[in-house]
Amino acid sequence: MDRRRRRTDSMSDDEDDDRGRKRRRIATDGGVDIEDRLESLITRVGEKSTSSLESNLEGLAGVLEADIPNYKHKIMKILCECVVKLPEKLTVYTTLVGLLNAKNYNCGGEFVEMLVRNLKEALKTGEFENARMMVRFLSDLVNCHVLVAASLIQMYDSFVEVTLEDNIPQVRSDIYVYLVLSSLPWVGRELYEKKEKELDAVLSTIDNYLSKRQKIHLPALKAWSNDGPHPQEEYLDCLWAQIKNLRNSKWIEKQLIRPYLAFDSVLCDALQHTLPQIIPPSHNKSMTYPLPRVVFRLFDYTDVPQGTVLPGSHAIERYLIEEQLNRIIHTNNLERKECAAALLGYPAKNKIPLNYMIVEVMFGQLFELPRSPYIDLFYGATFIELCKLQPTSMPEVLAQASEMLFERIETMHSICIERFVMWFSYHLSNFQYRWSWDDWAECVEMDPNAPKSKFVREVLLKCLRFSYHQRVSESVPDSFAPLLPPEPNPVYRYEQEGAGSLPGTTHAHKLISSIKSKCTPDEAAILLKDLPNQYPNGQENENPAFNPLKIDVFFATLLHLGSKSISHSFAALAKFHPNLKSLAEFDDGKVCLLKVLYETWKNNQQMMVVLVDKLLRTEVVDCSSVANWLFSFEMQHDFTSFYVWEIMHSTIKKMSRHVDQLQHEVDEAHDKQEAVKRKEADGLDLGDEDVPSDEAIERMEEKLEAATSAQKNLFLVIFQRFMIVLTEHLARCESASVDYNTPWFKWVIERLQQVFLVHHELVYRYVSTLELLLFTSDIDIHILEVFQQFCALRS
Amino acid sequence: MSKRKHPSGAASLSQYRDQHFRGNRHEQEQKLLASSTLYIGNLSFYTSEGQIHELFGRAGDVKRIVMGLDKVKKTPCGFCFVEYYTRSDAEVAIRYINGTRLDDRIIRTDWDTGFKEGRQYGRGKTGGQVRDEYRTDYDEARGGYGKMLANKIRRTSDVPS
Numbered sequence: 001m002d003r004r005r006r007r008t009d010s011m012s013d014d015e016d017d018d019r020g021r022k023r024r025r026i027a028t029d030g031g032v033d034i035e036d037r038l039e040s041l042i043t044r045v046g047e048k049s050t051s052s053l054e055s056n057l058e059g060l061a062g063v064l065e066a067d068i069p070n071y072k073h074k075i076m077k078i079l080c081e082c083v084v085k086l087p088e089k090l091t092v093y094t095t096l097v098g099l100l101n102a103k104n105y106n107c108g109g110e111f112v113e114m115l116v117r118n119l120k121e122a123l124k125t126g127e128f129e130n131a132r133m134m135v136r137f138l139s140d141l142v143n144c145h146v147l148v149a150a151s152l153i154q155m156y157d158s159f160v161e162v163t164l165e166d167n168i169p170q171v172r173s174d175i176y177v178y179l180v181l182s183s184l185p186w187v188g189r190e191l192y193e194k195k196e197k198e199l200d201a202v203l204s205t206i207d208n209y210l211s212k213r214q215k216i217h218l219p220a221l222k223a224w225s226n227d228g229p230h231p232q233e234e235y236l237d238c239l240w241a242q243i244k245n246l247r248n249s250k251w252i253e254k255q256l257i258r259p260y261l262a263f264d265s266v267l268c269d270a271l272q273h274t275l276p277q278i279i280p281p282s283h284n285k286s287m288t289y290p291l292p293r294v295v296f297r298l299f300d301y302t303d304v305p306q307g308t309v310l311p312g313s314h315a316i317e318r319y320l321i322e323e324q325l326n327r328i329i330h331t332n333n334l335e336r337k338e339c340a341a342a343l344l345g346y347p348a349k350n351k352i353p354l355n356y357m358i359v360e361v362m363f364g365q366l367f368e369l370p371r372s373p374y375i376d377l378f379y380g381a382t383f384i385e386l387c388k389l390q391p392t393s394m395p396e397v398l399a400q401a402s403e404m405l406f407e408r409i410e411t412m413h414s415i416c417i418e419r420f421v422m423w424f425s426y427h428l429s430n431f432q433y434r435w436s437w438d439d440w441a442e443c444v445e446m447d448p449n450a451p452k453s454k455f456v457r458e459v460l461l462k463c464l465r466f467s468y469h470q471r472v473s474e475s476v477p478d479s480f481a482p483l484l485p486p487e488p489n490p491v492y493r494y495e496q497e498g499a500g501s502l503p504g505t506t507h508a509h510k511l512i513s514s515i516k517s518k519c520t521p522d523e524a525a526i527l528l529k530d531l532p533n534q535y536p537n538g539q540e541n542e543n544p545a546f547n548p549l550k551i552d553v554f555f556a557t558l559l560h561l562g563s564k565s566i567s568h569s570f571a572a573l574a575k576f577h578p579n580l581k582s583l584a585e586f587d588d589g590k591v592c593l594l595k596v597l598y599e600t601w602k603n604n605q606q607m608m609v610v611l612v613d614k615l616l617r618t619e620v621v622d623c624s625s626v627a628n629w630l631f632s633f634e635m636q637h638d639f640t641s642f643y644v645w646e647i648m649h650s651t652i653k654k655m656s657r658h659v660d661q662l663q664h665e666v667d668e669a670h671d672k673q674e675a676v677k678r679k680e681a682d683g684l685d686l687g688d689e690d691v692p693s694d695e696a697i698e699r700m701e702e703k704l705e706a707a708t709s710a711q712k713n714l715f716l717v718i719f720q721r722f723m724i725v726l727t728e729h730l731a732r733c734e735s736a737s738v739d740y741n742t743p744w745f746k747w748v749i750e751r752l753q754q755v756f757l758v759h760h761e762l763v764y765r766y767v768s769t770l771e772l773l774l775f776t777s778d779i780d781i782h783i784l785e786v787f788q789q790f791c792a793l794r795s
Numbered sequence: 796m797s798k799r800k801h802p803s804g805a806a807s808l809s810q811y812r813d814q815h816f817r818g819n820r821h822e823q824e825q826k827l828l829a830s831s832t833l834y835i836g837n838l839s840f841y842t843s844e845g846q847i848h849e850l851f852g853r854a855g856d857v858k859r860i861v862m863g864l865d866k867v868k869k870t871p872c873g874f875c876f877v878e879y880y881t882r883s884d885a886e887v888a889i890r891y892i893n894g895t896r897l898d899d900r901i902i903r904t905d906w907d908t909g910f911k912e913g914r915q916y917g918r919g920k921t922g923g924q925v926r927d928e929y930r931t932d933y934d935e936a937r938g939g940y941g942k943m944l945a946n947k948i949r950r951t952s953d954v955p956s
Contacts, residue, residue, distance in 0.1 A: 334803070334804060334805070334806075335804045335805055335890070336805070336890065336891055337805070375854070375887060375891075376853065377854055377887065377891045377892075378891055380853075380891075381891035381895060422853075426853070429850075429896065430895055430896045432899060462849075465845065465846070465849035466846060466849050466850065468843070565843070565844045565845070566845060566848060566860065567844060567859065567860065567861075567862070606845055606848065606849060607845075613856075
């Protein structure tokens with residue numbers, strides 16, 4: 001039959017294929033697809049509404065009951081999606097399921113079956129956050145008389161038994177304990193009333209486990225190294241303390257909305273189901289478990305205004321509110337305006353200092369180690385929206401928080417100080433750089449490496465990048481002059497006073513006029529041909545691999561002529577790319593080139609960052625030469641400057657992106673080849689498809705291998721250089737019998753930690769090589785500790 | 796060109812379409828959906844490339860910045876193009892930077908089909924951006940009053956009293 005004709009008269013009565021039926025249904029429903037309507041009804045229940053939640057739930061349960069005969073599977077699927085996607089409305093959905101179960105026992109059973117299937121799958125594939133929401137949901141179903149309490153205890157039992165397994169990483173047993181603990185605020189009371197003995201047994205297994213747990217990783221993840229004024233606790237320890245408090249108050253909490261209480265009379269008549277056995281899938285090496293965390297604490301009840309009560313750090317309410325705020329951020333992280341509105345719209349049941357809790361949760365995420373969940377910019381932009389929505393109160397709380405962060409900066413981790421600088425400078429740039437700087441005047445007198453002084457200097461440097469020198473210097477008190485960055489102008493030695501006596505000056509001046517009259521790269525090269533192999537100060541260079549004077553004259557002049565803007569510099573580098581390539585053919589030349597860049601732009605860190613990036617991308621220099629340059633003698637006095645580490649990490653990132661790209665290409669080529677082989681085997685026509693040949697794939701694999709070994713080499717270079725500078729420092733202090741723990745040492749050892757943490761997945765690939773070659777047991781314990789803490793993250 | 800998924804919320808395409816685009820509406824839309832280039836508007840004439848780089852660099856790796864210039868004077872006239880290496884970084888910039896401040900001004904970001912030679916120049920009759928001809932407010936960072944109003948003021952003040 002002609003398909004086109006069938007379609008045109010699909011509305012006729014003799015039409016009976018699938019498409020026709022579907023069309024008719026849509027037509028009779030007035031154009032609205034029933035399935036879409038169900039989804040919208042279910043996902044929207046519990047949102048703000050003119051009628052009460054209870055009546056909405058009752059109504060919805062009635063509608064769904066009528067639709068179950070025809071749309072059972074779809075309804076179950078939507079509900080299962082709500083479990084993981086809308087966990088903030090968990091109790092609304094457990095109540096709904098409870099009502100459905102009371103009306104239709106089989107339907108309740110099938111829902112539980114489907115959710116259990118999803119849970120098993122999530123545990124198998126390592127989607128532990130989704131698994132946690134499902135476990136919590138199942139737990140709350142006990143409250144709604146859908147599940148038998150004893151069967152839930154059985155599931156808990158099998159989860160906490162993981163703590164007794166041998167030869168597993170701690171992160172595995174951690175997560176299974178966490179699944180149980182984080183469900184208890186919902187179902188603790190019910191279990192206490194019905195199965196007290198069994199619940200106690202579960203808790204005592206957990207208690208046992210937690211008291212023996214290793215916490216070597218803890219120092220690596222703490223925003224502050226000391227515990228004053230507020231302890232920065234390991235997430236399981238903190239939750240355990242909160243759960244113990246909850247248990248002491250007979251499992252009664254004041255935060256959760258429990259709509260099922262209103263339906264008690266309906267629900268208590270319902271028949272309950274028994275959870276099938278859920279055994280955790282056994283451990284395998286390829287499974288990645290969530291990393292441990294530390295709970296960020298900034299405020300306590302004394303910090304917030306009277307009339308509101310900030311729940312104590314071990315109150316279960318603190319955990320519950322924080323978790324909800326974190327979820328709101330998670331759901332809305334792509335839309336800063338919606339995110340800010342949703343955070344401020346948090347339905348606080350009790351009088352809580354919401355602004356303080358939002359600020360603490362946001363900073364908690366920003367300072368999370370190893371990495372923040374979202375890009376820095378998200379937090380900055382969302383704080384701005386929060387301030388816009390609450391202009392009278394939010395800026396005040398943020399200022400108070402900034403003040404406190406600054407006061408506690410001495411023991412703050414360098415990575416967090418860096419993020420603090422990034423956020424604070426960004427925030428100032430959006431609020432006319434207004435700040436009560438006078439309060440921080442003490443830093444003027446401090447050691448430049450002291451954290452407070454460093455913080456202010458780095459903030460001003462970032463403000464300089466956002467604005468201009470005059471603007472920054474006018475925003476701070478006059479007394480801050482010593483902290484101000486220099487004007488970001490280039491230095492060109494061949495036009496400075498006394499340049500006449502330098503060996504390269506005549507050539508430099510000739511080069512300037514040639515480039516200005518648009519000479520070719522070849523002509524420029526010829527001009528410098530007869531420069532002797534010396535250093536710019538006249539000292540001989542014995543190394544024939546590079547000519548420092550030639551590099552200095554050429555590159556310094558090129559940078560000088562392009563110094564008007566980033567674009568001018570880029571244009572200059574692009575035009576004379578061949579000259580740069582040949583001047584810096586070997587490693588020493590590359591490092592020499594970078595030193596010239598530093599000499600020219602040492603007062604403009606942004607230019608250095610941007611131009612190193614360009615030199616790397618155009619392959620004038622490579623990643624390990626950048627690392628070697630940053631560790632070189634000439635850079636020592638800038639070693640604790642933040643821009644050095646900005647360059648270091650962007651270099652590592654570029655390297656890893658390159659490896660990923662090549663890996664992707666190889667994988668794609670393999671896939672293509674296999675697809676073609678399958679087609680061939682099935683006797684299908686291949687057409688003129690572009691099939692990569694074996695040789696082509698081999699070449700790609702060679703490239704990938706080379707890049708991977710370059711990456712490994714980069715890490716080896718970085719770690720080795722770290723070891724050298726740190727060991728030298730420790731030895732120097734020991735021989736002079738002074739305390740090694742100087743501000744410099746803190747910056748540098750934490751920068752080492754940063755390389756491990758920020759790139760932890762990558763570094764982990766080379767962990768055995770590192771252990772074998774570098775982090776051996778005979779090195780200094782302070783350095784070795786950093787490595788051990790890193791390894792403990794996954795052990 | 797392959798069909799692209801429409802980005803959601805703050806990163807979706809705005810209503811604005813460049814009237815000088817060579818091609819039909821569909822082609823233009825496809826290009827906007829695939830682009831890694833943003834148009835940035837309402838800049839101060841005094842904002843430098845470096846300042847723009849600092850802000851937009853926080854969203855991702857910036858490939859290049861093309862400053863918008865006055866066609867006659869060849870000086871910045873309050874807009875620019877920012878090109879990223881990847882589409883996803885450009886999306887981050889639109890999501891978090893649009894409507895925030897740079898150099899004390901609320902700036903606007905929008906998708907652009909990609910820079911072409913000639914597009915760096917203002918399209919107003921006097922060389923700058925069209926909006927700076929008809930403005931009636933006094934905006935110091937964008938050359939004071941709008942060009943037409945400024946001329947009128949000048950003419951009136953030229954009349955001997």
